[in-house]
Amino acid sequence: MTEITLLDGGMGQELIARAGSDPGPLWATRVMIDHPGLVRAIHEDYFAAGASLATTNTYNILHDRLVPHGLDALYHALHLRALAEAHEARATAGRGLIAGSMGPLGESYRPDLTPPVEVSAALYAEKARIMAPHVDVILIETISSLDLARGALRGARTTDRPVWLSVSVQDRDGSRLRSGEPVAALAEVLAETPADAVLANCSMPEAMSAALEALRPLGLPFGAYANGFSEITPHTHGTSAAEYCARHDLTPERYTDFALHWVTQGATLIGGCCEVGPAHIRHLHDRLLAEGHRIA
Numbered sequence: 001m002t003e004i005t006l007l008d009g010g011m012g013q014e015l016i017a018r019a020g021s022d023p024g025p026l027w028a029t030r031v032m033i034d035h036p037g038l039v040r041a042i043h044e045d046y047f048a049a050g051a052s053l054a055t056t057n058t059y060n061i062l063h064d065r066l067v068p069h070g071l072d073a074l075y076h077a078l079h080l081r082a083l084a085e086a087h088e089a090r091a092t093a094g095r096g097l098i099a100g101s102m103g104p105l106g107e108s109y110r111p112d113l114t115p116p117v118e119v120s121a122a123l124y125a126e127k128a129r130i131m132a133p134h135v136d137v138i139l140i141e142t143i144s145s146l147d148l149a150r151g152a153l154r155g156a157r158t159t160d161r162p163v164w165l166s167v168s169v170q171d172r173d174g175s176r177l178r179s180g181e182p183v184a185a186l187a188e189v190l191a192e193t194p195a196d197a198v199l200a201n202c203s204m205p206e207a208m209s210a211a212l213e214a215l216r217p218l219g220l221p222f223g224a225y226a227n228g229f230s231e232i233t234p235h236t237h238g239t240s241a242a243e244y245c246a247r248h249d250l251t252p253e254r255y256t257d258f259a260l261h262w263v264t265q266g267a268t269l270i271g272g273c274c275e276v277g278p279a280h281i282r283h284l285h286d287r288l289l290a291e292g293h294r295i296a
Contacts, residue, residue: 001292003295005269006281006296007270010274012027012059013274015032015039015057018035026069026071029057029061029066037085044092047089047092049282052295053098053137054097054098055086056086061082064106083100099139099164100131101139102140103141104141105148109232111145111178114144116147117151120148125155129158138156138162140156141202143167152165153189153193154193162196163196164195164198164199165199169183170203170207171203172231173207174200186214186218187217195220198218198222199222199225200226201273202225203226205224205250205255209261221269225273227272227274228255229275247275255272255280
């Protein structure tokens with residue numbers, strides 16, 4: 001029997017599907033402005049499906065996303081709105097943790113846009129300090145290069161919250177970050193600025209076993225939460241996740257089969273990312289319990 005922290009599933013794609021409108025490059029942030037309360041409803045659905053935590057809808061609230069649209073003055077307020085909706089959902093559920101999400105600067109899956117470490121560390125520190133009083137853990141997500149991991153960890157560590165670092169790996173070679181750097185090289189980064197857990201996310205589930213084999217020797221709690229996109233390569237980069245192609249074969253049953261294999265590899269932090277929704281999390285929850293595991 002293994003004690004599993006069951007993460008929630010994707011937020012952004014779920015918001016877009018329920019909103020029924022094109023949010024443009026601002027993605028999940030735009031939906032939150034146009035459809036207040038929808039974030040809370042999705043958090044509630046994940047808690048009802050059995051998730052152990054709510055990941056805040058703060059992934060894409062970044063200056064480099066807001067400035068081009070004249071919305072940077074809302075930076076702080078948008079964080080507080082997203083945090084409030086997570087807290088409201090937790091209050092309804094009567095349980096659970098809140099993980100404060102920090103997404104990649106520049107653009108997801110674009111390690112070539114990684115800014116200098118000193119720049120990213122300051123930006124992430126600002127974000128972490130807003131969230132820290134309101135979250136149980138800071139979750140750094142979809143990090144595609146070692147230097148972006150360095151900056152994000154330094155920024156997150158300016159607070160007293162536990163920090164989880166999650167990296168995005170190549171869909172055809174999960175042992176490498178999207179930058180081409182080896183996942184195992186995170187050992188050097190973590191020696192400089194430690195994390196409390198390490199994960200892989202927002203890559204195809206087929207890539208996660210190799211990623212976990214590289215994460216396991218780091219000696220920290222580890223895990224995975226894959227996406228439901230088709231392969232992402234440098235030739236398919238778009239301006240928002242809405243432009244990526246969703247798979248049609250990744251049923252809740254099939255996703256659960258992948259996730260249960262990750263558990264056999266020693267993973268204790270399991271969930272889903274883009275295009276993995278409440279039905280997937282519910283099925284995973286039920287199968288974990290049926291196989292004798294305990295959900296934290």
